[in-house]
Amino acid sequence: MADSKTDPKLELPQGTLDLLILKTLTLEPLHGWGISERLQQISREALQVQQGSLYPALHRLERRGWIKATWSTSENNRRAKYYELTKQGQKQLAAETEAWRRLTAAVGHVLDMA
Amino acid sequence: MLSDLRYRLRSLFLRSHVEAELDEELQAHLEHETEKYIRAGMSPEEAKRKARIAFGGPEQIRQQVRDNRGTRLLENFLQDLRYGTRSLLRNRGFAIVVVMTLALGIAACTAVFSLMDVVLYPKLPYTNPDRLVYLFTxxxxxxxxxxxxxxxxxxxxxxxxxxxxxxxxxxxxxxxxxxxxxxxxxxxxxxxxxxxxxxxxxxxxxxxxxxxxxxxxxxxxxxxxxxxxxxxxxxxxxxxxxxxxxxxxxxxxxxxxxxxxxxxxxxxxxxxxxxxxxxxxxxxxxxxxxxxxxxxxxxxxxxxxxxxxxxxxxxxxxxxxxxxxxxxxxxxxxxxxxxxxxxxxxxxxxxxxxxxxAYIKPFRQTLVGDARPLLRLLMGAVGFVLLIACGNASSLLLARNASRTHELGVRATLGAGRARLIQQMLTDALLLSLTAGAVSTALAWLFLKMLLRLDPGNVPRLQQVSMNPHVLLFTLSVTLLTSVATGILPALSSSRGDLVEFLKSGGNKGVVRGNNRLRGVLIAGEVALVVMLLSGASLLIRSFLKVEAVPTGFSTATLSMKVDLPPAYATAAQHRGLFPRLLDDIRAIPGVQAAGAITNLPLSHDESITTLWVQDYANEKGQTVEAASLTAGYFGAMGTPMLAGREFRLNEGNVVIVNEAFVRKYFAGKNAIGKWIANGTPDNRNSNKRVIIGVVADVRHSSLEEPPPPTLYDCLQDPDRAYLAIRSSVPPAEVVPAVRAALNKLDPTLTLADIHTMNDRVSEALALRRFQTVLLGAFSVMALALALVGLYGLLAYTVRQREQEIGIRLAIGASRGNVLSLIVSQGVRLVFAGLLLGIAGAFALQHLIRSFLFGVNATDPVTFLLVPVLLLLTALGACVIPGWRAANVDPADSLRYE
Known part of the structure; x- marks a missing residue:
């Protein structure tokens, strides 16, 4: 549960988490914690991902074949599950990015009208 | 797609491995988070605490990840299956009663279906036999x-x-x-x-x-x-x-x-x-x-x-x-x-x-004969039996769920949704039905063995009946249907618990009253079905007794057998009077009182018709009557009374004997002796006049149930084959060898065939009716027993549930008789409700059974008096036992628990 008193963070709209996860994985394979840290960093602390959504999302993406997981040693010398983007995942990311851009542009137009 | 399947299968079959990986992954996350806080300057303890808070509940995350694996439904099912198996094994008595009840119902259905499979849908060695038709004129x-x-x-x-x-x-x-x-x-x-x-x-x-x-x-x-x-x-x-x-x-x-x-x-x-x-x-x-x-x-x-x-x-x-x-x-x-x-x-x-x-008859219809309506009747009956079994199983599941209120309440409190509870209870029902289905195949095999013993001989292909793949597939489908029919009511009713009420009562209270009302409705419904089956069975039994009591027109003790002559006897000269000589020899056998011969013996499936022209009657061209040829002494041997006139003498050519039905039809019941009849062919009508010399009683010829048609008997002379009829004071076992010896003295190559007393033939003619009566009776008794068990179970359970209340009643002065009538009246009310419903149902369905009846009406008052009496008496037995137990509750004992 997000603590809204101390943390004025944004709630992620439905479905965008998958897109963001795919995006963070374009640079390099990351483990779960890494992904959540990276998202927070890039969004300048505006977005915080709940673990309760992150891990189900990761498993869902893996099931769909958009990311794949390998176990390897992390920077602090412990075994961690690293996720990387698959070819299918790259295609999906491109498609979803495009869809997102068009959506936000359209919503922007409508909001700017006034 | 492939990755999806691989992922799901891995989740399913390497479940513990996948779970361990998830644990490790989440653990790694927690450690990374902790390290982050330590690096930020917190103490390790505080960092750990902060990380935990940030992380949230690991169990919820695990559950959500599991949900995303796409195997949840199946996993839940497997979990329910494991859980159900364990809990049923703990509750062995309950499980056995339910399984046996359902197995009985499914087995009865399976047995009748396997009959239908072989009798109605035989495999034929012809191309597309459904296109074949017979033509008749x-x-x-x-x-x-x-x-x-x-x-x-x-x-x-x-x-x-x-x-x-x-x-x-x-x-x-x-x-x-x-x-x-x-x-x-x-x-x-x-x-x-x-x-x-x-x-x-x-x-x-x-x-x-x-x-x-x-x-x-x-x-x-x-x-x-x-x-x-x-x-x-x-x-x-x-x-x-x-x-x-x-x-x-x-x-x-x-x-x-x-x-x-x-x-x-x-x-x-x-x-x-x-x-x-x-x-x-x-x-x-x-x-x-x-x-x-x-x-x-x-x-x-x-x-x-x-x-x-x-x-x-x-x-x-x-x-x-x-x-x-x-x-x-x-x-x-x-x-x-x-x-x-x-x-x-x-x-x-x-x-x-x-x-x-013109008359066109599909080939298949010939194959099936009269068996189709009979099998439909039986299928309907076993359908009722199965419904009753399902009702009982449902009722038992409801009772069990009522005693599981605590467990169900806990599960609901811990977050199990209604759908999840329904799924679990349906799985229980499936488990019970599948077990019952397996048991039922063995039971059905036993039923079939018994069925074949009753083989009436005229149901085609009955002996080929078997538990083939068709039948097993049917059993499986019925089993699955049964599981839904059995499970759905308890699942819907018991999953509707009131959580607030449950928590307020400290986990003791549940939804119990509504449950019992539902069980009462089930039992009343069962009783209604039983009433319909019992009245059907009673109508068939009454019909059977009526057919059995039909006056046959002959003595059942008479011995009969066939003699078939080879082509060597083709002409009268070759015959050399074989039959008269044989009959004389037979009459000389000690103990033989009378002997005669006839071409078409009653109930031997031999028919013959002849055209005729009758004196002083409005004749129609080509009119026909039943006919047979017989010798002197035949009527005496058969015990068929001569009503007027006399029997034939040896080889009398130009005289005939007729039966009562003949006199009724052609002579309006008046004296026929001395009147003439002729062959119907126009050209020789006058040359072929024959005089009626006697009238005999009507004889049931082609079946016991059809009224005898007008019949003409003429004198038998030198036939190719004939039946011998012999009346004797010694048992057949002694007469038959003597007859055989007499025959072989005349011609050693001749043999006796089809040796039976008339009693055997009557019994054979009754066989199909006996078959349907016994089967419907057996299924009705089975249904009655199941319904009584259900009634007893409900009342016994109520008594256990209300023990404290009964204790209090007794303690404050209720007599044992009051308590007894309290319980018994609960049962009797249900039985009455079912009885009324069942009688209404039996009246509504009377057209279905009408064609099976003989001599009784489908609304036969005896039946509709007997069935309620029988039902009430047996039901009273089922009510009194729990009532007795209630009356003997020890108030001190029962109150101690409060």
Missing amino acids: PNSLFESVPPDAIPPSFFFAQGIQKSSRLYASFTEFQQLSFNLERKGSVVPVEGATVDASFFSTLGVAPILGRAIGQQDDQAGKRDTAVISYALWKQQFGGDPHIIGQQMTLKVYRQMPEAQNRAANNSYRIIGVMPQGFHYPHKQELDYGVSGAEATDVWVPLALTPAQRMNDEPGDSYSLARLKDGVTVQQAQAEMSAIVAQLNKIEPPSAMFHGGWR
Whole structure:
């Protein structure tokens, strides 16, 4: 549960988490914690991902074949599950990015009208 | 797609491994988070705490990840299955009762279905047998003859064949008995004379050689033969060079008009039919001539031009294959039109001129015979039994769920949704049903064994019944349906718990009252079904007793047997008075009181009709009556009373005896003695007058249930075969050897056949009725027992549940009698509700059973008095036991628990 008193963070709209996860994985394979840290960093602390959504999302993406997981040693010398983007995942990311851009542009137009 | 499947399968089958990986992944996250806080300067303890808070509940995350694996439904199911198995094993008594109840219902259904499978839907060795139809030409002149016993005459068959457009193929054939003479031995074989389209109509080709073709089926030429696989193997050792060999076949017996055609005895074998092909035989041919079980030889029909013009119905059958898309109704309409035309062009001199009608009977219908309505009745009955079993199982599950209120409440509190609880309870029901299904296959096998013992002998293919894959598939489907039928009510009702109420009561209270009301409704419904079944069974039993009490017109103690003479006795001279001499010898046997002979013995499936002209009666051309020929002494031996006049003397040619029905119809019940009758043929009407010298009592001839038709008896002289009727004061076991010795003294090659007392024949005639009565009775008793168990179970459970209340009642002064009547009245109320419903149902369904009844009405008052009394008495028994237990509750004991 997000603590809204101390943390004025944004709630992620439905479905965008998958897109963001795919995006963070374009640079390099990351483990779960890494992904959540990276998202927070890039969004300048505006977005915080709940673990309760992150891990189900990761498993869902893996099931769909958009990311794949390998176990390897992390920077602090412990075994961690690293996720990387698959070819299918790259295609999906491109498609979803495009869809997102068009959506936000359209919503922007409508909001700017006034 | 592939990755998806791989992922799901891995999640399912490497479940513990996948779970361990998830744990490790989440643990790694937590550690990374902790390190982050330590790096930020927190103490390790505080960092750990902060990380935990940020992380949230690991169990929720795990559950959500699991949900995203796409295997949740199945996993839940497996979990429920494990859980259900464990809990049912703990509750073994409950599980056994439910499983046995359901198994009984499913097994009854399976047994009846396996009967239907083999009797109604047999596999046939012909191409597309559903397109085959028989053609018949009934005639109102033969009022006592069933329409499907009158195949068209050659004249009509040829005419129909020429004019019809709706048949792809059309064949005519006759049955014929042969003796096959080989290497000095004589083997009787059944045969058929067939035209060139016989085999193609059935759509079966020989495995060796060729079928009978146009070149074989030529007038006056009959020298080729096709043989069966069985004959080829048994008589010719499966010789691969069989084609072209000659064999000697002598006609053993056939109808008189065919006799002059069978001059030739040597046949060239031109083909061998595939294994299992034995058409025509009696199961697939109504009123076949020789009653052949299997035909092994086929020879050409070889009609002469004169025969093609023969317009007397004989013993040749017409079988046709409908063109694709043509319905039986269309064929019937076409044939009616053609027959109407043929009626006009038939020579007016013909004896039955003008009265022919058309009747088309699908081949399958002949195969199934009277068994279809019977099997439908039985299927309905076992359907009721299964419903009752489901009701009981449902009721038991409801009771069990009521005692699981605590467990269900805890599960709901911990977050199990209603759908999840329903899923779990349906899984329980499935588990019980599947077990019951497995048990039921063994039980059904037992049922079938018992069923075959009751074989009435005239349900076709009954002995071939088996638990084949069809049947098992049926059992599985019924099992699955049963699980839903059983599980759905308890699942819906018990999953509707009130959480607040549950928590307030400290986890003790649940939804119990509503449950019991539902169980009461189930039991009342069961009672209603039982009432319907019981009244059906009672009606059948009453009918059976009525049929059994029908006056047969003969003494059942009379012994009867058949003597069949070979062709060596073809002429009167060759006979040398065999039957009179034999009867004299039999009468001389010590203990024999009377003996006689007859051509068509009652209840021996032999019928004969004759045309007649009656003095002073409004005769119609071609009118017919039942007929038989018999010797002096026959009526005495059969115990059939002479009502007026006298019996025949030896070889009296120009006198007849008639029965009561004859006198009623032709002489309006007045004196018939001394009146004359004549053969119906117009040209010899005056020359052939015969005087009525006696009147005998009516005899049930073709069945016990049909009223005897008018019958004409003339004096028997030198028949080819006849039944002997013998009345004696010593047992049959002593008479039969003496009769055999007497026969063999006259001719050592002759044998006695079909030796039975008339009592045996009555019993055989009752067999189908006994079969249906016993089965419906048994299913009704089964249903009654199940419903009583259900009623008892409900009341016993109520008593246990209300023990404290009863204790309090007793403590504050209720008498034991009050308590007893409290419980009993609860049961009796349910029974009454069910009874009323059931009687209403039985009245609503009375048309279904009417055709099975004899001598009783479907609203028979005795039945509708007896059934409620029987039900109330037995139900009272089921109520009193729990009531007694309630009355004996110890108030001190029961209150201590509060």
